[in-house]
Amino acid sequence: MQRSERLAEIVEIVRDGRLHLARDIADALEVSVRTIYRDIDTLVASGVPIDGERGVGYMLREPVFLPPMALSFTELEALSLGMSIVQAAADTELQEAAKRVMDKVGQHASNRRQAPKSWGFGVYAFERAQEGFRHMPLIRRAIREGLKLKIDYCSLDERTSTRVIRPLQMEYWGRVWTCSAWCELRKDFRVFRIDKTAACEPTGERFQAEAGKTIEDYLKHVADQMDRDRTRS
Amino acid sequence: MQRSERLAEIVEIVRDGRLHLARDIADALEVSVRTIYRDIDTLVASGVPIDGERGVGYMLREPVFLPPMALSFTELEALSLGMSIVQAAADTELQEAAKRVMDKVGQHASNRRQAPKSWGFGVYAFERAQEGFRHMPLIRRAIREGLKLKIDYCSLDERTSTRVIRPLQMEYWGRVWTCSAWCELRKDFRVFRIDKTAACEPTGERFQAEAGKTIEDYLKHVADQMDRDRTRS
DNA sequence: ACTCAACTGACATATAATGTCAGTTGAGTT
């Protein structure tokens, strides 16, 4: 196995967020422990946020990907446009992430000429409804990590209810963000407008994918519903 | 200089779109020509679109960037969301580019577990107004390369006019795309709704950045106008 | 004082990259 390949492998191994011993990694990749120490050095030097603690092991401070991609100009334009829109249409956390992505691309691009500052796009569309974005970082984390959420939801007919949900997916409708979830109160899938959600906090409980309550089930559910609608009309 | 560094350098050198001889590259990087041939092999093998022709030299088939980036999970989410929106809200060319970007990221990510197919986003917002997108690839190229365009424009009061413009920037307003340009007919900046543009073709002429007619001038112009509006009210 | 596992330095060994040289190939030119 090539060194560069092995470096990528180490990132993949460590990426699960758990603790890893240099000896285990060495065994898995069939090299000596010394090599792993050297590799980790290399990775840290090139910015991968790996923390090592004596007597403990290695951990990733925050998850990373290292996509080794070659982007064409058109792909860069798509990237640039997408990041512009995200900066206009999502919560602060995603806005900042989008900016960082463009910085990383731009930084490298500006080594030489032919790197336009703007890629010819302006995005003005979106009212910056910061209020409506408030819960988005938490909901995203909950989707990622499978956390149950307790929300106070103010439905369209102005009634407020408190319920526990398993958030599955966020949807963007151009102006409004929603969250599709399994609702433990109604024992069914429900869609919540994020800007109509007053309180929102983790219950502390986690949920596992459970037959009939997963994102795949939800998507199929929606597809079936659309089929029925079409047949009726 | 490290091999990996040198590979990146070669891409940077070749990226100007002009012809390069292996010997020149070798001189610039202070290695032998043989090494350059081997490096080019490596690059081509990893997907960089370099064309070599015997007796001629090397050229890049299409421009590329190789951003050596480590993306955090949040940054990946921003990327994923942005690409989803672009796939819903832009012309076919950009849609496909956005898809390719996600494929490139996903391909590498899916080497191991914990690579969600969807990053928890759905984007349903945008009517797929394919008609309105028709001229976008051409306009983007015109902005990039500084091509004058001749357009048949149907303004909001239903009058059609033909004019030559210098396209400067495209704007996205959530549902509608516009193009800001220097209008050679009105000798001023004008904004055109792309979906209201009937015909659109290059005149064959190119334009250079010219004092008072550049994108920077336009942005300043818009900012001044907004200032005046605010003062008045 | 002891354990653990990250970390370091030194040095021999193995692997990979490079330079040199002597070709071949394909397209175009004279």
Added chain:
DNA sequence: AACTCAACTGACATTATATGTCAGTTGAGT
């Protein structure tokens, strides 16, 4: 048809880099 150019290839010696082994040190915790 002969010639030129520069990409390309293969072989082999040389050099540089990566790796393994070993013998430590360090810092945190028990």
